[in-house]
Amino acid sequence: MATGFPTRIRFEEATAVVDSIAADHRLPGERRALSRVQGQVLAQDLVATLPQPPFDNAAMDGFALHHPDLGPAGEAAAALRLVGERYAGDTNDARLGAGQCMRITTGAALPDGADTVVVKESSRVEGDLVFLASRPSPGQHVRRLGEECRPGDRLLEAGQVLTPSRIALAASQGVPELDVVRRPTVAVFTTGDELVEPGLPLSRGQVYNSNREQLMGLLRADGLDPVAWPNLPDDPAQVESALRHAGHAFDVVLTCGGVSAGEKDHLPALLEAQGRVCFWRVMMKPGMPVLLAEGGALGGALFLCLPGNPVSVLATWLTLGRRLVDGLQGRAEPRPRWLARLGSGWSKTHHRREFLRGRLQQGEDGSLLALPNPAHGSHRMRAAADSDALIVLAEGPRDYATGALVDVLPY
Numbered sequence: 001m002a003t004g005f006p007t008r009i010r011f012e013e014a015t016a017v018v019d020s021i022a023a024d025h026r027l028p029g030e031r032r033a034l035s036r037v038q039g040q041v042l043a044q045d046l047v048a049t050l051p052q053p054p055f056d057n058a059a060m061d062g063f064a065l066h067h068p069d070l071g072p073a074g075e076a077a078a079a080l081r082l083v084g085e086r087y088a089g090d091t092n093d094a095r096l097g098a099g100q101c102m103r104i105t106t107g108a109a110l111p112d113g114a115d116t117v118v119v120k121e122s123s124r125v126e127g128d129l130v131f132l133a134s135r136p137s138p139g140q141h142v143r144r145l146g147e148e149c150r151p152g153d154r155l156l157e158a159g160q161v162l163t164p165s166r167i168a169l170a171a172s173q174g175v176p177e178l179d180v181v182r183r184p185t186v187a188v189f190t191t192g193d194e195l196v197e198p199g200l201p202l203s204r205g206q207v208y209n210s211n212r213e214q215l216m217g218l219l220r221a222d223g224l225d226p227v228a229w230p231n232l233p234d235d236p237a238q239v240e241s242a243l244r245h246a247g248h249a250f251d252v253v254l255t256c257g258g259v260s261a262g263e264k265d266h267l268p269a270l271l272e273a274q275g276r277v278c279f280w281r282v283m284m285k286p287g288m289p290v291l292l293a294e295g296g297a298l299g300g301a302l303f304l305c306l307p308g309n310p311v312s313v314l315a316t317w318l319t320l321g322r323r324l325v326d327g328l329q330g331r332a333e334p335r336p337r338w339l340a341r342l343g344s345g346w347s348k349t350h351h352r353r354e355f356l357r358g359r360l361q362q363g364e365d366g367s368l369l370a371l372p373n374p375a376h377g378s379h380r381m382r383a384a385a386d387s388d389a390l391i392v393l394a395e396g397p398r399d400y401a402t403g404a405l406v407d408v409l410p411y
């Protein structure tokens with residue numbers, strides 16, 4: 001069948017299309033308080049305005065001294081006279097004279113004239129004299145002004161994901177808010193006349209709706225705040241109406257089910273007629289019927305239609321869906337790549353890229369092992385629940401030996 005869009009494309013081609021569509025629909029930036037930015041993508045570089053540390057300060061509790069006062073190396077150091085104290089936060093204008101030292105605590109600014117700190121535990125105080133157990137090296141236990149950064153240094157770059165450490169770095173510059181890319185709003189639909197919500201009685205031919213909770217959980221785990229719509233019956237008019245509403249109100253509309261070749265699979269025809277299909281069917285297993293479209297007459301949203309089989313939902317979200325929302329937010333850092341050795345052999349007989357379910361374990365030598373679950377059908381939710389990673393097997397038939405190196409995607 002001739003189509004006006006790419007179909008049965010290789011997985012790599014699908015990721016390239018996802019990246020370019022996401023770049024075309026990049027979300028705008030917004031200013032948010034530091035307490036609200038964790039996991040978001042930074043929209044603008046963070047440039048230092050303060051040196052860090054902002055002043056020379058003590059790294060340990062003890063005594064601040066002027067190293068040359070200890071006399072030449074090799075000679076026993078004279079006792080130093082204790083002339084006061086400097087605690088963290090003090091702003092007195094204390095100054096050391098020759099042969100003097102000052103009690104100091106971690107984080108306190110060094111008094112003028114001091115350049116070295118000795119720890120309390122290796123000093124002895126008798127009256128107003130301090131005796132050192134050993135000779136310190138010059139500059140010891142001092143955190144120098146500007147050793148971490150200077151004004152003008154680029155501390156964070158647009159496209160980086162805000163981890164707690166990066167947020168702390170911004171806070172250390174006195175910045176109360178950051179420019180981050182707005183997270184996409186996402187509407188989640190399940191479709192199918194056979195679906196019943198958990199808690200209701202089940203008749204013959206029906207199954208419980210398990211995909212909604214799976215998808216909602218996957219999205220929340222990625223920091224999104226998705227909105228679930230009631231299940232859609234296999235009725236083209238109702239599907240169109242609901243998707244049109246969502247397509248005008250959300251950035252991304254995610255559906256699952258109704259995207260394959262059956263008489264009740266209405267989504268491909270709807271999106272072809274009303275939107276612009278970017279691809280339909282990717283050579284991946286599970287998940288082949290996945291479809292990506294721009295909404296067109298259905299609204300400004302991007303429509304990612306996942307196949308209905310529960311394991312297909314898992315695989316297509318983790319590989320293509322997550323990539324789409326990363327791209328919409330301009331995430332520049334790739335997700336980490338994990339490699340593992342297969343804990344048992346696997347005979348792959350088809351041409352699609354495979355995402356097997358498996359469990360990660362530590363091998364005897366400490367390396368990562370991935371044990372494929374033999375129940376590989378895309379309806380086998382129990383196998384997915386027993387697993388904690390997708391095991392990626394490249395295109396083409398191949399017999400994988402135990403110990404073969406494979407990519408894994410933990411979930």
Ligand SMILES: Nc1nc2c(c(=O)[nH]1)N[C@H]1C(S)=C(S)[C@@H](COP(=O)(O)OP(=O)(O)OC[C@H]3O[C@@H](n4cnc5c(N)ncnc54)[C@H](O)[C@@H]3O)O[C@H]1N2
Nearest residue numbers: 190209210211212257258259260261265288307308309312
């Ligand atoms: N002639 C063809 N048949 C099928 C093809 C094909 O290319 N040609 N593709 C197969 C593949 S691969 C998959 S995957 C499925 C996907 O089909 P749909 O996306 O249209 O999904 P449905 O038919 O609606 O459902 C498939 C399966 O999953 C169950 N399901 C759906 N939604 C839920 C839910 N929310 N919770 C639990 N289970 C759900 C549904 O009952 C079906 O059993 O098509 C193959 N067929």
Ligand code: MOO
Nearest residue numbers: 286287288312378
């Ligand atoms: O590609 Mo389907 O998701 O295998 O069952």
